[in-house]
Amino acid sequence: MKSKVFALLDAWKEDYAQTLMRYVEVPSLKAAPLPNAPFGAEVRRMLDMAMEDCRRFGFVTRDFDGYAADATLGDAPEAIAVLAHLDVVPAGDGWDTPPFEAVRKDDLVYGRGTGDDKGPAIAAMYAMRAIREAGVPLKRSIRLILGCDEESGWDDMAYYCAHTEMPETGFSPDASFPLINTEKAMLSLGMSAPLSPEGLQVLEMYTGERMNVIPGECVCVVSGGAETVDGVRAFSQETGMDYKAELTDKGVRITATGIPGHSAYPAGRRNAIGMMLVLLRRLGVQGPLAALADLYGMESNGASLGIAYSDEVSGALTCNMGILHLENGRVYATLDNRVPITADLDQMEKTLREKLSGFTIEHLKKTAPHHVPADSELVTCLLGAYHDNTGLPAVPEYTGGGTYAKVLKQGVAFGAYFPDDPDLAHQANEYVNLNKMILAAKIYADALMRLCAE
Numbered sequence: 001m002k003s004k005v006f007a008l009l010d011a012w013k014e015d016y017a018q019t020l021m022r023y024v025e026v027p028s029l030k031a032a033p034l035p036n037a038p039f040g041a042e043v044r045r046m047l048d049m050a051m052e053d054c055r056r057f058g059f060v061t062r063d064f065d066g067y068a069a070d071a072t073l074g075d076a077p078e079a080i081a082v083l084a085h086l087d088v089v090p091a092g093d094g095w096d097t098p099p100f101e102a103v104r105k106d107d108l109v110y111g112r113g114t115g116d117d118k119g120p121a122i123a124a125m126y127a128m129r130a131i132r133e134a135g136v137p138l139k140r141s142i143r144l145i146l147g148c149d150e151e152s153g154w155d156d157m158a159y160y161c162a163h164t165e166m167p168e169t170g171f172s173p174d175a176s177f178p179l180i181n182t183e184k185a186m187l188s189l190g191m192s193a194p195l196s197p198e199g200l201q202v203l204e205m206y207t208g209e210r211m212n213v214i215p216g217e218c219v220c221v222v223s224g225g226a227e228t229v230d231g232v233r234a235f236s237q238e239t240g241m242d243y244k245a246e247l248t249d250k251g252v253r254i255t256a257t258g259i260p261g262h263s264a265y266p267a268g269r270r271n272a273i274g275m276m277l278v279l280l281r282r283l284g285v286q287g288p289l290a291a292l293a294d295l296y297g298m299e300s301n302g303a304s305l306g307i308a309y310s311d312e313v314s315g316a317l318t319c320n321m322g323i324l325h326l327e328n329g330r331v332y333a334t335l336d337n338r339v340p341i342t343a344d345l346d347q348m349e350k351t352l353r354e355k356l357s358g359f360t361i362e363h364l365k366k367t368a369p370h371h372v373p374a375d376s377e378l379v380t381c382l383l384g385a386y387h388d389n390t391g392l393p394a395v396p397e398y399t400g401g402g403t404y405a406k407v408l409k410q411g412v413a414f415g416a417y418f419p420d421d422p423d424l425a426h427q428a429n430e431y432v433n434l435n436k437m438i439l440a441a442k443i444y445a446d447a448l449m450r451l452c453a454e
């Protein structure tokens, strides 16, 4: 059975390429709602195209009013879900090819959405198509769920769950192989405090719009003259970090340049807000900015805040200050923590409130972790299929980010980026390799047969 399924997938490589290129040419970006098209006309067109293909491949489709659709193979009441999405993020700058014209160079297809997530969605679709065409008898049905709002607010899944029963178990081909079975908990907060009238006076500072971004640049204006400019230069030399200072008619304008990134992945990054805090402390700032330099500073593990948890399954806590604003004599700052699954979130909140007792906590949000045990049937079947078809190590991984998989009670992220692929999701020049996508389709077919075949 498996060899027949694999032979079909090999034979369909060109067919797969045509389907992918057709999908990439639909700019399925979220837009203003229209009747029966809650995310705009192009997302609606994309969903219709995918549903038509699914019907052509012999699956039963259902449309959830343009929020999402599903396509089911088999009639067993218990279903394994495959959760993918058809919406894409805006193209952004830096493309060498038109992002919404699929451009093929040998076995590579370039275009927005090739890797995130149209290519993997179609790989799963073709895996199901091959299972059907090979006549594999199923004890569980297979349900491909195609969402249309993954890149924004996940309203697609909220609508889907409100209108039908979501299968308990499944995977999302919307990340990377081998497999992600653990998503850290989150604790984020915003805090404020009045500036101190003592010490160095900070006149202007407005950095960051989002809690989950590591800012690459932080600019502020402080009181002082030439001696302050010299102080900045000395600190820059001493630390090897990139600071610039210039005298303006408002005061000394200081720029700290770090390395931007996503708050869940601080390794190799440098938060420009943290850089600014430790510089301001050196220049004699007092009050809440000095406290933040002491409690956060250049740390991304929460050590001085007393929350540097870590465990074997989900690694170390990450802590990021994404926003630091001055307004009306008050400093406002945020912390975004990605927390190991064994940590006690209530205890952590208590610790943070004590450490930050000089601040008013403006808002605080806790999100529970998501974890599917490594020895579950789901994880062992998926990793078995991955390992047997690639020969690569198959150890489950954790993430500090969120994946679509957590919509499922027992959900994991599974492909379709391979470990040696560059992660081009949301980047310019996004592409996939057709041979790897066919390999991904084989892994999905093999995994689904392990879980669903009689």
Ligand SMILES: [Zn+2]
Pocket (backbone or CB within 6 Å): 085, 116, 117, 150, 174
């Ligand atoms: Zn995605």
